[in-house]
Amino acid sequence: MNETIVCVVGNVATQPVYREVAAGPSARFRLAVTARYWDRERGVWTDGHTNFFTVWANRQLATNVAACVEVGQPLVVQGRLKVRTEAREGQQQWASADIDAVAIGHDLSRGTAIFQRAVKPEAPPVAARPEPAWETPRPADPQDPQDAQVRQQAEAVVAVT
Template sequence: MNETLVTLVGNVATGMDYRESPSGAVVRFRFAVTPRYRDRQGEGWKDGATSFYTVWARRALAVNLAGSVASGEPLVVHGRLRVRDEEGDGKRRFSADIDAVAIGHDLNRGTSAFRRIIRADAPLTSPLLTVTQKAAEV
């Protein structure tokens, strides 16, 4: 219960590394977050230091992400923050991973088209099917 949930706004820095595993699909990619701030002296905007995160998505989120997002696109990523402390070659390194719960395009910077995926194993009394059937009747 003491997990750190974060929401990051940034850009996809690498391609999607999609893999199938025994427990389901997994996608990994790097995510760049660059804060912008107003320079009061120059009366303009400046970029701060860019932070990079490794984002992990699993199962249905991974499949949908791999088919919907490309390198360079602006995203909003929400998930669990995991900071790793590793030592190798006599050097200590820190890295930050995000186990994604939800990911979407940043609509402040463009448009997106959403297409709902209807799973084949959905029961006939599913609320999604009921709403679709009601819309077709009208």
């Protein structure tokens, strides 16, 4: 329950890598997020420090990322932030900031996109079971010509088999 949920806006820095794993589809890519600020002295927007995040997507989100995300595109990513530190082969501490994405979308303030709903695979058809006859059969009336006809057809079927 104590998770850090973030929403970052940046550009795709690496081509998404898509894999089918035992738990389902997975995709990852790097997102570059550069802070921008107004430099009053020069009167221009200036780029600040760039942070890089590894964005992880799973299941249907991974499939959709692989289909439509490309290097250089502006994205909005929302998800759980995870910061890892490790020691690598004789190097000092190394840190990585990962985002387990919940939602990913194109930044429409910087361009346009066309949304297309993902097609879900169809479930295999289930054989329909006949409805049981819940009605109590009415007693046969020897005077009713329809009952006599049904009786004759039933006798004919039994005689054939």
